[in-house]
Amino acid sequence: MASVELTRVAKSFGSTKVIHGIDLRVDDGEFVVFVGPSGCGKSTLLRMIAGLESVTDGTIRISDVVVNALPPRARDIAMVFQDYALYPHKSVYENICFGLRLRKTSAAELDRRVREAADILQIAHLLDRYPRALSGGQRQRVAMGRAIVRDPQLFLFDEPLSNLDALLRNEMRTEIKKLHRRLRATSIYVTHDQVEAMTLADRIVVLSGGHLMQLGSPDDIYHRPVSKFVAGFTGSPPMNFLPASVARPNGVALVELAGGRERFALPARWQALGATLVGRDFEFGIRPEDIGVEARGNDVAEIASTVIVTEPLGAENLVTLGTAGGELTARFAAGVAPRPDEALRLRLDLSHMHLFDRQTGEALRP
Amino acid sequence: MRRNELFTAGRLRLIAAAVVVVNGFFPAVWILLTSVKPELELVRKPITYLPHEFTLDNYVQVFRQQPLGLYLANSVIVASASTVVTLLVSACAAYAIARLRLRHRDLILSAIIASSTFPLVTLLVPIFQTMRAVGLLNTYPALILPYVVLSLPVCTLVLVSFFQSIPRDLENAAMIDGATRFGAMWRIVVPLAAPGVFTAGILAFVNSWDEFLLALSLNSAARMRTLPVGIALYQGEFTFPWHIIAAALVVAIVPIAVLIALFQERVVGGLTTGGMKG
Ligand SMILES: Nc1ncnc2c1ncn2[C@@H]1O[C@H](COP(=O)(O)OP(=O)(O)O)[C@@H](O)[C@H]1O
Ligand SMILES: [Mg+2]
Numbered sequence: 314m315a316s317v318e319l320t321r322v323a324k325s326f327g328s329t330k331v332i333h334g335i336d337l338r339v340d341d342g343e344f345v346v347f348v349g350p351s352g353c354g355k356s357t358l359l360r361m362i363a364g365l366e367s368v369t370d371g372t373i374r375i376s377d378v379v380v381n382a383l384p385p386r387a388r389d390i391a392m393v394f395q396d397y398a399l400y401p402h403k404s405v406y407e408n409i410c411f412g413l414r415l416r417k418t419s420a421a422e423l424d425r426r427v428r429e430a431a432d433i434l435q436i437a438h439l440l441d442r443y444p445r446a447l448s449g450g451q452r453q454r455v456a457m458g459r460a461i462v463r464d465p466q467l468f469l470f471d472e473p474l475s476n477l478d479a480l481l482r483n484e485m486r487t488e489i490k491k492l493h494r495r496l497r498a499t500s501i502y503v504t505h506d507q508v509e510a511m512t513l514a515d516r517i518v519v520l521s522g523g524h525l526m527q528l529g530s531p532d533d534i535y536h537r538p539v540s541k542f543v544a545g546f547t548g549s550p551p552m553n554f555l556p557a558s559v560a561r562p563n564g565v566a567l568v569e570l571a572g573g574r575e576r577f578a579l580p581a582r583w584q585a586l587g588a589t590l591v592g593r594d595f596e597f598g599i600r601p602e603d604i605g606v607e608a609r610g611n612d613v614a615e616i617a618s619t620v621i622v623t624e625p626l627g628a629e630n631l632v633t634l635g636t637a638g639g640e641l642t643a644r645f646a647a648g649v650a651p652r653p654d655e656a657l658r659l660r661l662d663l664s665h666m667h668l669f670d671r672q673t674g675e676a677l678r679p
Numbered sequence: 680m681r682r683n684e685l686f687t688a689g690r691l692r693l694i695a696a697a698v699v700v701v702n703g704f705f706p707a708v709w710i711l712l713t714s715v716k717p718e719l720e721l722v723r724k725p726i727t728y729l730p731h732e733f734t735l736d737n738y739v740q741v742f743r744q745q746p747l748g749l750y751l752a753n754s755v756i757v758a759s760a761s762t763v764v765t766l767l768v769s770a771c772a773a774y775a776i777a778r779l780r781l782r783h784r785d786l787i788l789s790a791i792i793a794s795s796t797f798p799l800v801t802l803l804v805p806i807f808q809t810m811r812a813v814g815l816l817n818t819y820p821a822l823i824l825p826y827v828v829l830s831l832p833v834c835t836l837v838l839v840s841f842f843q844s845i846p847r848d849l850e851n852a853a854m855i856d857g858a859t860r861f862g863a864m865w866r867i868v869v870p871l872a873a874p875g876v877f878t879a880g881i882l883a884f885v886n887s888w889d890e891f892l893l894a895l896s897l898n899s900a901a902r903m904r905t906l907p908v909g910i911a912l913y914q915g916e917f918t919f920p921w922h923i924i925a926a927a928l929v930v931a932i933v934p935i936a937v938l939i940a941l942f943q944e945r946v947v948g949g950l951t952t953g954g955m956k957g
Contacts (some may be wrong), residue, residue: 365851385854392855398848402870412856459856 315376315389315466315499316341317362322371324357324523331357332523334371339516344493344500348510348546349520355503356471358520362501363469364388375467386415391460392469395476397452399444405431405455406440412463430462433492450481457489461496468500474509486512507547511535519543536665541674544598544667550631553604555638556671557597559590566590568597568668570616570638577614580663583679590668590677597638598667601631604643605660612663620651634659707932713925714738721921737926744920747927749902750909755934757819757894757905758887761826765883766876769831773838774864778847788839795832799892810897817900825897826887834879841875842868877942888935906931 317339324332331354339345347355360366362373364385373380380388391412399408406427413423431437434454444452453473460468470489474482490513493500504510510517511531519526519534519542527539538544544552559579560567566579566587579587618634618641630645634657643659651657668677713721714737716730741747772791776784806825807816815821845868853863869876891907898904904912910927913920 360851363851363855365854384859385851386857386859390855392852394848394852396846396848398846398852400849400853400867411853415857415862459852463856 316374317467317499317501318372318374318377319358319362320372320374322358322361322373323369324354324361324366325369330523332361332369335525337518337525337528339499339501342497342499344502344513344515345518346502346504346510346514346516347518347520348504348507349526350546351505353520354523355505355520359392359469359471359501359503362467363390363392388467389465390467390469391463391465392471393456393460393473395472397444397456397476399452399455399459401444403443404440405436405442405444405447405458408444408455409440409458409462412459416463426462426464427458430458433461433495434458434488449477450485453477453481453485454488457492461492466499468498470500470502472504473502475504475506489513508549511547519546537676537678538667539676541596541598541669541676544669544676548600550601550642550644552598552600552667553641554596554598554669555636555641557595557638557668559587559593559595561588561591568614570597570636574637575616577616577661577663580612580666580679586677586679594671595677596669596671596674598669599641599661600665601642601644603662603665604634604641605662606645606649606657608660609662610664612666614661614663616659616661618657618659620653620655620657622653623650625650710925710928710932713922714929716922718920718922737922738930741923741926741930744923745909745913745927746901747906747909747930750904750906751930751934753819753898753903754888754906754931757822757826758884760819761823761830761887762880762883764823764827765830765834766880768827769834769838769879770864770869770876772831773835773842774868776835777839777842778850788836791832791835795829799829803892803896806893807896815897817898817903819903821897822887822890822894822905825893826883826890829890830883830886834883837879837882838872838875841872841878845871881939881942884938885935888931 317337319335319337321334321336322332323330323334335358337345347358349355357366361368362375364380364383364387368381375388375390400411403411409430410418410423410427413426418426427440428437431440434457436451436454436458439447439451439455444455447455453476456473473489474485477485486509489502493513502509502513511534514531516528516530517534518528521542527534527543529537534543535547538547538552541554545554555570558569560569560573560576566584567576568579569576616636616638618636621633621635621640624631624633625647627647629647630650632643632645632649632651634641634643636659641659645651669675670677712728712730715733715735716727717732717734717736720727720730720732775781776788781787802825810816810821815824849867849871850860850863853867854860858866889907890905891911894905894908895911898908906927910924910931913924913927
């Protein structure tokens with residue numbers, strides 16, 4: 314088992330800087346997910362940890378050993394690739410035991426471990442097949458088997474599920490989570506899918522443009538995003554943003570939407586901060602599940618809206634609404650299915666509201 | 680009937696293929712037929728196409744009259760050695776060009792292509808003088824070394840394109856599994872590039888097997904002659920013993936034909952599919 318520590322790690326390809334000084338510590342046994350839009354440098358960062366890319370600047374430690382100059386084979390890691398990267402000319406059995414063979418494991422031990430890994434992943438019946446005779450999901454399992462059979466100190470995953478269809482993806486996601494509960498191996502998992510990140514991670518690292526945007530538990534990332542970028546990246550559908558400003562006409566700080574056509578008081582815990590915000594431009598953020606038609610809790614704002622479309626999902630309905638300040642998406646219970654053009658009084662649960670600076674995107678905290 | 684119906688794409692292709700096959704095979708078939716006819720039948724008129732009198736005597740004669748076995752052995756040694764060396768060197772060169780982040784990669788590739796465009800005659804004198812200077816005339820290396828050099832560019836180019844078709848992550852996976860970079864190349868890339876390696880190997884082998892000019896100039900001593908030189912020098916002995924020469928030619932062609940037939944099996948693709956998502 315291992316910890317991983319990155320200190321001011323940077324990467325340039327030629328003169329293009331793609332990773333800008335990342336500091337990060339992954340604890341022993343932890344499952345950390347790197348998430349961010351395509352091209353933000355997730356894979357590059359992972360491959361530097363694997364030793365497949367050189368480190369331009371900074372230090373990478375695995376179990377407190379600086380590994381910058383170590384080749385991948387000396388790092389005691391396993392990696393599952395996006396395209397599986399199974400050896401096409403080797404059987405499933407040989408694919409799984411390739412690493413053990415290279416390490417001169419005895420024949421009996423090797424066979425025992427391959428069969429154990431195959432049992433865990435339910436691929437024992439596939440051992441004699443070749444990769445070309447496997448379905449996508451089976452290839453994925455073989456790739457996982459190849460990783461776990463070596464019992465490495467660190468697991469790396471680069472978008473391992475992105476080539477599977479939705480159903481299989483959910484199944485394998487659960488499988489990976491079960492596997493982690495069982496093996497408790499330190500894992501770093503790269504994905505662009507925030508659902509995977511939320512469901513799998515002990516902690517999430519949100520990346521954008523080679524910068525670390527936020528590092529925190531799924532709960533932190535979801536409920537306490539530090540920026541509009543992070544807030545907009547999580548949740549599906551993601552958080553709603555409406556241009557807003559703050560006014561304080563008679564000692565009470567108000568949020569004004571649509572140039573004051575819609576206004577409501579900031580909750581009590583925001584009042585002190587609110588007094589300092591007058592005159593600046595903000596984005597008001599509210600998640601779809603915090604918009605309702607009935608009042609919940611104390612800090613509620615009412616605004617007028619018109620239903621644009623309702624998308625039934627069975628267990629719930631996604632409703633797109635037009636308001637004076639702009640469009641909102643709300644998540645209503647299955648019983649609440651308003652018709653298009655219907656006028657609705659919306660109740661926004663302000664105990665879960667967010668304000669972001671419109672220029673910098675930075676979140677404000679009361 | 681409209682003209683373009685007469686010359687459909689399918690028919691044109693068939694005609695073109697027939698021309699190529701006849702043009703390529705007629706001489707070989709003719710030599711094969713000649714080699715099993717007695718000498719008298721060759722000069723008889725009218726011409727007989729299929730042998731009236733089938734004989735293998737020419738094959739016995741060809742090994743008796745001349746040390747054809749020796750020439751054959753020389754050719755096998757020179758061609759095999761130059762093929763092995765060519766493959767080793769070109770595989771490493773191609774790997775570096777296809778995989779490593781080389782500076783001036785394109786320049787290197789252009790230089791390789793350019794070097795293969797020099798006509799052999801222009802190289803003959805310098806190569807001859809070099810070999811004489813280092814005392815290698817009439818030795819195997821005198822031919823092996825230049826043959827390697829001559830085959831390297833085309834073999835390297837063939838292998839570059841094969842290596843490039845193999846996903847990098849296969850090697851990355853092997854390196855993470857515990858292989859060195861060379862080990863990953865050897866255990867993963869080379870087996871997967873087998874069709875390319877065989878193609879390059881056949882090119883190198885045939886290049887060396889057929890080569891005449893250098894073989895004649897550098898290794899003219901009787902005991903060092905390769906097949907093409909040995910057979911060509913038959914003519915000078917007395918008359919043109921066509922039936923014997925034909926038998927010698929068949930002896931020279933057969934190893935190549937067998938080699939290609941054997942490896943064609945291996946060259947059939949399908950080996951690289953299935954490891955990746957597709
Ligand atoms: N070998 C490379 N040479 C040059 N640029 C690269 C190379 N690999 C990745 N990049 C660039 O680095 C950035 C990050 O890439 P990557 O880590 O693959 O992103 P992600 O995995 O988050 O989608 C991208 O802009 C990409 O174009
Ligand atoms: Mg990626």
